[in-house]
Amino acid sequence: MKNIMEYKDYLGSVEFSEEDEMFFGRVLGIHSLISYEDDNAKGLISDFHNSVDEYLKWCEGEERKAEKAYNR
Numbered sequence: 001m002k003n004i005m006e007y008k009d010y011l012g013s014v015e016f017s018e019e020d021e022m023f024f025g026r027v028l029g030i031h032s033l034i035s036y037e038d039d040n041a042k043g044l045i046s047d048f049h050n051s052v053d054e055y056l057k058w059c060e061g062e063e064r065k066a067e068k069a070y071n072r
Contacts, residue, residue, distance in 0.1 A: 002014075003015070004028075005025070005045060005048055007048060007049050007052050008052055008053075008056070009068070009069065010027050010028075010030075010052050011027070011028045011029060011069060012025050012026065012036070012048045012052075013025040013026055013028055014044065021039060022037050022039055023037060023038055023039070023041060023043075024036065024037040024044075025037075025044065025048065027048075027051070027052065027055075027069075028069065029069030029070045030067040030068075030070070031067060032055065032067055034051050034052065034055050035051070036048045036050075036051045
């Protein structure tokens, strides 16, 4: 089982809360907090991708350089 996802050179964790019956995670290797969650695996992947895309779009709009993962 793989507990790491990759998208656009960003790595994201995959965790599961049995109590909440939710998958969740965060982008790894950067200082900014980018998190995502869903109640199924396909939704978690989609939310991870959307979260990274929104972060990159926000950086562009704020004219800030997007952080690169320190583990890449």
